[in-house]
Amino acid sequence: DVKVTQSSRYLVKRTGEKVFLECVQDMDHENMFWYRQDPGLGLRLIYFSYDVKMKEKGDIPEGYSVSREKKERFSLILESASTNQTSMYLCASTVGRNNEKLFFGSGTQLSVL
Amino acid sequence: AQSVTQLDSQVPVFEEAPVELRCNYSSSVSVYLFWYVQYPNQGLQLLLKYLSGSTLVESINGFEAEFNKSQTSFHLRKPSVHISDTAEYFCAVSNYNTDKLIFGTGTRLQVFP
Numbered sequence: 641d642v643k644v645t646q647s648s649r650y651l652v653k654r655t656g657e658k659v660f661l662e663c664v665q666d667m668d669h670e671n672m673f674w675y676r677q678d679p680g681l682g683l684r685l686i687y688f689s690y691d692v693k694m695k696e697k698g699d700i701p702e703g704y705s706v707s708r709e710k711k712e713r714f715s716l717i718l719e720s721a722s723t724n725q726t727s728m729y730l731c732a733s734t735v736g737r738n739n740e741k742l743f744f745g746s747g748t749q750l751s752v753l
Numbered sequence: 754a755q756s757v758t759q760l761d762s763q764v765p766v767f768e769e770a771p772v773e774l775r776c777n778y779s780s781s782v783s784v785y786l787f788w789y790v791q792y793p794n795q796g797l798q799l800l801l802k803y804l805s806g807s808t809l810v811e812s813i814n815g816f817e818a819e820f821n822k823s824q825t826s827f828h829l830r831k832p833s834v835h836i837s838d839t840a841e842y843f844c845a846v847s848n849y850n851t852d853k854l855i856f857g858t859g860t861r862l863q864v865f866p
Contacts, residue, residue, distance in 0.1 A: 644796070658805065673854075675856075680762065680858060681830040681858060682759075682843060682856045682857050682858035682859050683843065683854075683856040684798075685854075685855075688853075696854065699853075702797055730796060730797070732796075732797075740785070740800070740802065741799050742789075742797070742799065742854065743797030745796050746793070746794070746795055746796045747796055
């Protein structure tokens with residue numbers, strides 16, 4: 641089975657800190673995604689990547705950046721964390737451009753105080 | 754632009770009762786449609802998908818969904834629910850023109866004994 645691993649289940653940070661959320665997949669998938677999940681808003685796409693060193697903005701990229709130096713790893717970076725970035729962050733990966741089946745990690749609950 | 758609407762944020766039902774979770778979409782081109790399920794404290798898992806062909810698709814655990822182009826709907830149904838079906842269900846839409854998978858806001862299904 642495909643495994644998508646997010647490095648932390650829970651994370652607490654202070655306002656203004658630089659935050660790194662790491663995601664690793666073990667099935668050689670080209671495509672990787674970062675979503676945030678908020679009650680009543682569903683999942684919203686932050687950034688995605690279809691290849692190493694390639695990135696594209698999703699629907700809500702403001703305040704975030706990403707890094708994809710290796711195929712299996714896709715990092716989400718909060719340059720200066722703010723309280724409105726408190727959320728559940730979900731990483732996903734898939735193969736193929738039609739996104740027929742995304743495999744999700746179990747999520748990182750980030751609290752910014 | 755594509756969008757997905759899940760009108761019901763919560764659906765409470767008794768065990769063994771039938772259930773329908775509603776999903777409507779908007780898109781100017783042909784679509785791919787998905788239902789994902791998120792069990793408590795877990796990431797999302799693909800439940801079923803419509804890409805082409807038969808408009809009725811089924812999952813291995815008794816759920817089914819029917820693609821209705823004229824009504825732009827992809828409602829999820831199960832004739833008899835179980836306690837273990839308690840979860841949040843997300844409808845999602847994509848198409849061959851886009852790199853994105855757009856999610857609805859989710860419906861929390863709670864099954865009571």
